[in-house]
Amino acid sequence: MKSPAQQYPGYKMKKIGIIGCGAIGTAAAGFIQRNLGKGARVTALCDIDPKKAVLLSEKIRPRPIVTTIDDLIKKSDLIIEAAGMHISGTIAKRAVFYKKDVLIMSTGGLLRRTSLFKKARTRGCRIYIPSGAICGLDGLISAGIGKITRVSLTTRKPPKGLKGAPYLMKKGIDIDRIKKETVIYSGTAEDAVREFPKNVNVAATLSLLGIGPKLTKVRIITSPAYTRNVHEVEIEGEFGRLFTRTENLPSKTNPKTSQLAIFSALAKLKELI
Ligand SMILES: NC(=O)c1ccc[n+]([C@@H]2O[C@H](COP(=O)([O-])OP(=O)(O)OC[C@H]3O[C@@H](n4cnc5c(N)ncnc54)[C@H](O)[C@@H]3O)[C@@H](O)[C@H]2O)c1
Numbered sequence: 001m002k003s004p005a006q007q008y009p010g011y012k013m014k015k016i017g018i019i020g021c022g023a024i025g026t027a028a029a030g031f032i033q034r035n036l037g038k039g040a041r042v043t044a045l046c047d048i049d050p051k052k053a054v055l056l057s058e059k060i061r062p063r064p065i066v067t068t069i070d071d072l073i074k075k076s077d078l079i080i081e082a083a084g085m086h087i088s089g090t091i092a093k094r095a096v097f098y099k100k101d102v103l104i105m106s107t108g109g110l111l112r113r114t115s116l117f118k119k120a121r122t123r124g125c126r127i128y129i130p131s132g133a134i135c136g137l138d139g140l141i142s143a144g145i146g147k148i149t150r151v152s153l154t155t156r157k158p159p160k161g162l163k164g165a166p167y168l169m170k171k172g173i174d175i176d177r178i179k180k181e182t183v184i185y186s187g188t189a190e191d192a193v194r195e196f197p198k199n200v201n202v203a204a205t206l207s208l209l210g211i212g213p214k215l216t217k218v219r220i221i222t223s224p225a226y227t228r229n230v231h232e233v234e235i236e237g238e239f240g241r242l243f244t245r246t247e248n249l250p251s252k253t254n255p256k257t258s259q260l261a262i263f264s265a266l267a268k269l270k271e272l273i
């Protein structure tokens with residue numbers, strides 16, 4: 001197969017920097033090395049735990065540098081954020097500052113920084129959001145051309161998938177004592193992202209592409225009988241009604257991350273390169 005450089009004269013190999021060398025970062029690095037040929041190369045890695053970045057760098061040829069967030073952004077053409085929503089907003093901001101394209105997995109960190117999308121456009125770079133662990137975003141974007149009256153997300157997760165959420169502590173909910181199907185949370189996406197920071201990138205993505213975090217409704221339900229993370233998306237508007245249900249299997253490397261979320265990052269990379 002012809003490389004992008006052969007197919008498109010003038011194409012320059014993209015230097016990719018990955019921030020966060022866990023399940024998604026590692027899968028992305030492997031995919032780029034195996035599947036994107038001469039179109040792209042992982043040239044820099046960063047992790048808050050430098051050992052993880054060094055370990056991953058040893059598996060890639062030529063070996064990428066292990067460096068800081070700012071240095072990585074400066075030296076890359078495309079940055080992949082796969083670290084967490086506590087840092088994703090800052091990463092997007094720094095990428096836009098340096099006029100670099102950035103793929104954000106932890107979309108929750110963008111909810112308070114939506115002006116960055118416009119800023120990126122004016123600076124000639126892009127913030128990419130993969131579809132993550134849900135389906136139906138194409139329909140949501142199309143529906144937004146007309147009037148959308150309702151966007152709701154119902155997330156079903158096994159109890160262990162919700163462990164450690166600030167909301168449970170605040171409400172004194174002992175997740176291990178739940179014996180039957182229970183609605184744990186019902187409210188806005190804005191509050192859900194704060195109360196379940198490790199669980200609701202899906203709610204954030206829907207908010208960013210739809211009617212915003214204040215109007216997007218979220219329900220989180222758990223039961224010891226659940227074995228999968230299931231997301232149901234319902235959208236109503238001028239176009240009619242749309243309903244999608246995604247039954248996710250957890251990734252083998254991080255049970256909190258759905259395999260489809262990892263695939264969505266890889267599919268986005270394939271589309272971009
Ligand atoms: N959009 C979606 O649908 C979706 C789905 C799953 C996960 N996510 C997001 O993607 C992120 C990565 O997922 P994962 O499964 O690879 O998680 P993971 O826990 O396997 O890996 C995260 C890595 O980031 C590193 N890290 C944490 N804070 C950092 C910082 N400040 N700077 C640099 N590195 C840092 C950790 O040490 C770890 O190696 C998650 O935190 C989540 O926010 C999004």
